[in-house]
Amino acid sequence: MTWxxxxxxxxxxxxxxxxxxxxxxxxxxxxxxxxxxxxxxxTPPRWFPENPTLRNLFAVWKEYxxxxxxxxxxxxxxxxxALNTLISVPAAYAVSRLRFAGRKFMLYLFLVIQMFSPVIVxxxxxxxxxxxxxxxxxxxxxxxxxxxxxxxxxxxxxxxFSSIPKEIEEAARIDGCSRTMTISRIMLPIAAPGLVTAMIxxxxxxxxxxxxxxxxxxxxxxxxxxxxxxxxxxxxxTQWEMLTTAAFLALIPVLILFFSIERRLVTGLAGGAVxx
Amino acid sequence: xxxxxIGLRRKFLTDEARLAYLLLTPAVIFLIVFMLYPIIxxxxxxxxxxxxxxxxxxxxxxxxxxxLFKTKEFWEVTVRSGIWTVIGVVTKTLLGMxxxxxxxxxxxxRKISRLLFIIPWASSVPISSMxxxxxxxxxxxxxxxxxxxxxxxANPPVWLGEPxxxxxxxxxVDIWIGIPFMALIFLAGMQAIGDELYESASxxxxxxxxxxxxxxxxxxKHLVLIASLLSALWTFNDFNVIYILTRGxxxxxxxxxxxxxxxxxxxxxxxxxxxxxxIITFIILAVVSVVYAWIYxxxxxxxx
Numbered sequence: 001m002t003w004x005x006x007x008x009x010x011x012x013x014x015x016x017x018x019x020x021x022x023x024x025x026x027x028x029x030x031x032x033x034x035x036x037x038x039x040x041x042x043t044p045p046r047w048f049p050e051n052p053t054l055r056n057l058f059a060v061w062k063e064y065x066x067x068x069x070x071x072x073x074x075x076x077x078x079x080x081x082a083l084n085t086l087i088s089v090p091a092a093y094a095v096s097r098l099r100f101a102g103r104k105f106m107l108y109l110f111l112v113i114q115m116f117s118p119v120i121v122x123x124x125x126x127x128x129x130x131x132x133x134x135x136x137x138x139x140x141x142x143x144x145x146x147x148x149x150x151x152x153x154x155x156x157x158x159x160x161f162s163s164i165p166k167e168i169e170e171a172a173r174i175d176g177c178s179r180t181m182t183i184s185r186i187m188l189p190i191a192a193p194g195l196v197t198a199m200i201x202x203x204x205x206x207x208x209x210x211x212x213x214x215x216x217x218x219x220x221x222x223x224x225x226x227x228x229x230x231x232x233x234x235x236x237x238t239q240w241e242m243l244t245t246a247a248f249l250a251l252i253p254v255l256i257l258f259f260s261i262e263r264r265l266v267t268g269l270a271g272g273a274v275x276x
Numbered sequence: 277x278x279x280x281x282i283g284l285r286r287k288f289l290t291d292e293a294r295l296a297y298l299l300l301t302p303a304v305i306f307l308i309v310f311m312l313y314p315i316i317x318x319x320x321x322x323x324x325x326x327x328x329x330x331x332x333x334x335x336x337x338x339x340x341x342x343x344l345f346k347t348k349e350f351w352e353v354t355v356r357s358g359i360w361t362v363i364g365v366v367t368k369t370l371l372g373m374x375x376x377x378x379x380x381x382x383x384x385x386r387k388i389s390r391l392l393f394i395i396p397w398a399s400s401v402p403i404s405s406m407x408x409x410x411x412x413x414x415x416x417x418x419x420x421x422x423x424x425x426x427x428x429x430a431n432p433p434v435w436l437g438e439p440x441x442x443x444x445x446x447x448x449v450d451i452w453i454g455i456p457f458m459a460l461i462f463l464a465g466m467q468a469i470g471d472e473l474y475e476s477a478s479x480x481x482x483x484x485x486x487x488x489x490x491x492x493x494x495x496x497k498h499l500v501l502i503a504s505l506l507s508a509l510w511t512f513n514d515f516n517v518i519y520i521l522t523r524g525x526x527x528x529x530x531x532x533x534x535x536x537x538x539x540x541x542x543x544x545x546x547x548x549x550x551x552x553x554x555i556i557t558f559i560i561l562a563v564v565s566v567v568y569a570w571i572y573x574x575x576x577x578x579x580x
């Protein structure tokens with residue numbers, strides 16, 4: 001919608017007001033992060049520190065096992081991403097390029113499964129994992145995260161694969177390419193943006209995951225970031241300057257990754273409706 | 277086997293179909309083992325008496341269901357889930373629309389505004405919830421301080437200390453996370469509407485409000501439907517915000533189905549009860565998501 005020039009200042013004022021509301025917690029995060037411990041628990045609270053410091057950025061690594069948490073989160077997120085890709089690429093190729101009985105049903109199923117809450121199955125997953133000795137392991141978390149991300153990946157890739165004209169693939173077949181070669185040399189490179197988007201999305205999903213970690217991980221050495229930070233808040237007195245610093249550090253990779261895929265994600269989620 | 281029967285089998289199971297099933301096998305096995313089987317197991321647990329570690333004891337039929345339906349608590353939680361979802365989705369849709377509209381105005385700096393508006397969605401939900409917990413802090417939090425010092429609200433409540441303010445606090449965080457998605461989807465839809473429509477409308481002397489109601493809104497009506505359904509499912513499923521901010525407290529006043537079911541299982545070890553709630557949640561989600569899928573595919577068809 002185009003508004004006349006004279007209303008632009010009004011639009012800018014509304015934008016700034018809304019931005020203030022939407023970014024408030026992040027402002028608080030940064031303001032707390034650069035406060036020395038003595039300036040946190042004062043009444044009335046201060047908007048800006050009197051003596052800003054970057055000391056917390058270094059102290060947090062010693063105070064908390066932040067490095068262990070980062071390591072766990074990284075292993076879990078990368079593992080989920082890899083397993084997810086291995087399972088999803090062939091499945092997505094099948095539903096988008098091949099004719100077989102039950103194709104529609106599979107597409108329907110993958111769309112519906114995305115909506116299920118992990119909470120529904122977390123109790124029985126716990127029992128299954130206990131039997132398989134997967135409690136307190138990265139493998140357990142990777143498996144659980146993969147279950148809840150493959151349908152999105154398949155769905156996303158299906159969109160990209162379907163948009164590639166069949167003729168390209170047929171031409172390659174006639175020129176003597178095998179099916180595997182057509183997939184690896186032609187389909188995947190063309191669908192690369194979609195694949196990367198889905199992979200990054202999976203990484204972010206696993207990086208932010210909280211419920212499975214809360215339920216399946218007890219060993220301090222295996223705790224990922226979200227759960228580790230939750231345990232500080234759970235304590236009777238939270239050191240907020242440390243928590244906000246940890247939050248800042250944990251958010252940097254997620255934000256960078258998210259912004260790299262944001263546009264494709266919106267189209268992927270809303271599907272054909274946006275393109276129309 | 278004669279050539280004839282082989283030919284028939286070919287018709288049933290072409291090479292292409294065989295390849296498709298082969299490629300789908302890992303995904304399907306995965307979903308059967310870690311999704312279907314757990315759901316069946318939950319269903320069984322809901323029909324049996326269970327012990328403290330969730331082993332099936334004796335068949336109970338629908339007794340667990342009937343007992344749950346008799347508790348006042350269950351109905352409170354269910355109604356709260358409904359209120360939570362409806363108010364959440366409506367507010368997200370309205371605020372998302374406002375943001376989409378202002379982002380659709382051409383002014384310098386709108387690219388950066390768009391980027392900044394996305395941050396709450398891009399951020400990790402558990403971490404955002406922890407940050408909000410600090411913002412809400414009664415003594416040292418900046419929210420109540422800014423209310424008081426600006427004179428907007430002299431006596432703001434202890435946000436996470438009393439039932440109603442706690443519920444509102446949780447609801448706001450969930451809404452705040454969901455707004456950017458709505459705004460971006462609506463914005464994408466608005467940008468797909470051609471400028472020509474607006475230009476010719478301007479020439480006919482149509483004002484901004486009329487343009488919104490007669491051009492913009494009809495143009496994105498499908499999107500609004502799809503996005504609200506998607507958002508309803510996400511809102512209903514939101515576990516992290518409530519669990520991290522209040523853990524369902526004080527005294528269960530912020531529990532919704534999802535958090536109450538988790539606590540029944542993992543904290544109170546009442547596995548039968550938790551399973552019954554899981555099955556009820558599953559049915560609700562299944563119905564809504566099938567409706568979503570149906571609308572989605574119908575629209576895809578219309579687009580073609």
